[in-house]
Amino acid sequence: MRLDILDEIFEAGSGHPGGSLSCADLLACLFSTRVDPRALLEDRLERNHIILSKGHAAPALYAALAAVGAIPRDELHTLRQLGTRLQGHPDRTRLPAVEMSTGSLGQGLSTGCGLAWEMSRRQVQGRTFVVLGDGELDEGQIWEAVAFAGATHLANLVAVIDANGIQNDGPVEQILDLRPYPAKLAAFGWRTKEIDGHNHDEILEALDWSESGKDAPSAIVAHTIKGRGVSFMEGRPEWHSHGLTPEQLALATREVSSR
Secondary structure: OHHHHHHHHHHHOOOOHHHHHHOHHHHHHHHHHOOOHHHHHOOOOOOOEEEEOOHHHHHHHHHHHHHOOOOOHHHHHHOOOOOOOOOOOOOOOOOOOOOOOOOOOOOHHHHHHHHHHHHHHHOOOOOEEEEEEOHHHHOHHHHHHHHHHHHOOOOOEEEEEEEOOEEOOEEHHHHOOOOOHHHHHHHOOOEEEEEEOOOHHHHHHHHHHHOOOOOOOEEEEEEOOOOOOOOOOOOOHHHOOOOOOHHHHHHHHHHHHHO
């Protein structure tokens, strides 16, 4: 997936490599274990749903969809091209496998609440997983959704926070430091768990844990590294949104391939 992410952004000439690489392991585990690829094209409530609220990480979402066979892998080369289904931010009207058109940060958790609420009301099986960025937590709408989910005991809602510590304008502590996240979420009635967001065993264990909740929503705070796998991107705010030169692509490809 990381190699696909790099190729997508290189061919497009623009994109968001830092946050795409940081959430790649989270999406890999979610899509490989929590959804049936065939069901992604079925517009039905009774199944698991995955919303990428941090829509700028669309290259990672498309790489995950290709990895599980929900879209042709060759289509990844069309990222951001005129008329493509793979827009710079996920577009449900173009790509049915996308659960929600995202990119305006802060909205995904509210939609996740709506899905989880309706699933609970109809007593249908399944959970709604919402992948959020930690910079995205600055949005007030996130906390309205957090309050609603806690107050209504939406046990079938799972927030997965890609806590890479960096947002578009710099480190989160320099913009609006909302840490520690678990304590704040717990105050709203959420179950919380902190993990290494690049350790697949921890991610899968946390997903299992999230499904054991019976009377409260669950939040997985996944500590990740912006630009994971590429030395000149890791922990660098300028790689939030950035294209790659041929030389940078070659170096990044070598580093990712050698892990």
